[in-house]
């Protein structure tokens with residue numbers, strides 16, 4: 001079998017993830033593996049059609065594809081996302097991928113790696129590929145003998161299934177635009193302007209009729225000042241390189257305008273609207289470049305306390321993982337999403353009314369400093385980040401200073417009262433009479449402090 005590894009790491013040959021594939025290549029000798037650096041050469045692929053053609057031919061002549069990538073900001077790196085966009089822009093490319101056997105492999109800290117793999121799985125199915133499975137490794141897993149055995153089993157079964165033409169079930173429905181563009185009525189009245197100001201960040205182009213209309217209606221209806229920034233107009237020279245040099249003091253090696261936008265503009269607003277279009281199974285790579293590059297802030301929730309409204313054009317309801325991603329990022333940063341309005345309605349008036357209602361809600365939430373309590377998305381995510389930063393505090397020095405100062409190293413073993421309680425209960429649990437009493441009273445004792453609050457308020 002001829003297999004092509006599409007290396008999504010901006011580190012190119014120095015990618016950790018790529019080593020997992022190269023290990024498999026060395027062990028599995030009966031098959032031909034070749035690798036292409038995608039993310040580290042994205043500018044070349046974008047601007048040099050001969051190089052793109054070369055890759056197209058290699059893909060056409062292969063039997064299988066390995067999507068190999070690091071997880072970046074809850075998805076694949078922006079450069080890889082951009083590559084996927086280029087693929088969908090070119091019919092020949094879609095044809096080349098169609099019918100090929102695919103697997104995905106990543107390395108990460110397991111922070112929302114599931115979303116990245118589901119994204120690639122969905123993309124593979126959209127391209128008409130047969131998707132055989134994904135393997136999500138930790139950064140250090142290759143150093144472990146048992147893991148290496150698993151890795152080879154994974155690749156062998158991919159090859160065996162591909163050769164045997166084993167039927168492969170599909171997991172996702174296609175993402176379909178079901179609604180017409182949002183075209184609001186011409187005589188929308190402007191709201192009176194008050195003291196609030198809001199930043200609208202968008203990646204829209206002239207062709208995004210619906211999204212531009214949503215932004216315009218929002219601007220009319222928002223009772224305050226609106227600043228609009230288009231991500232495509234900011235001087236962003238490239239995607240995060242994964243060099244981690246920012247870990248020491250929070251300084252990015254790029255000398256472009258990303259950080260002045262992020263710190264000087266985005267962070268200065270409490271009310272922020274993100275106006276975005278769905279592109280394939282996520283938002284645009286321009287959006288992804290922004291978040292990957294914000295890595296110079298490490299794992300610090302630097303946008304805490306913000307209030308967001310999302311205006312989205314495209315079939316978001318087909319993409320529950322993207323909805324989860326939106327909430328995950330907000331919850332981890334202890335911020336609030338006042339609403340998400342999409343253009344998935346038959347009737348434009350409904351959308352206009354929703355935008356108007358959301359203007360009020362955004363202001364109300366900000367005025368009352370309302371921050372919703374996090375769900376598993378935020379709580380689970382924060383714990384993974386806490387453990388990661390603690391384990392790598394030498395590299396992520398700036399994070400360590402922040403986590404220490406903010407008390408974010410809230411490991412359970414530091415909760416002394418809780419530990420004392422558990423030791424006590426563990427001991428007396430050995431005595432059957434006392435154990436019976438403890439469990440008899442457990443429900444009542446647990447709710448007692450809550451009842452006290454209710455009764456004495």
Ligand SMILES: Cc1cc2nc3c(=O)[nH]c(=O)nc-3n(C[C@H](O)[C@H](O)[C@H](O)COP(=O)(O)O)c2cc1C
Pocket residue numbers: 009010011014015016017018069070071072073074075107108109110111112113138139240241242243244292293295
């Ligand atoms: C900009 C950036 C964003 C990252 N985001 C995530 C993430 O969301 N989840 C995660 O588990 N790891 C994340 N990581 C860690 C990488 O996935 C991890 O270091 C990976 O092993 C790098 O693989 P590579 O050497 O193949 O590029 C991020 C790293 C960088 C530099």
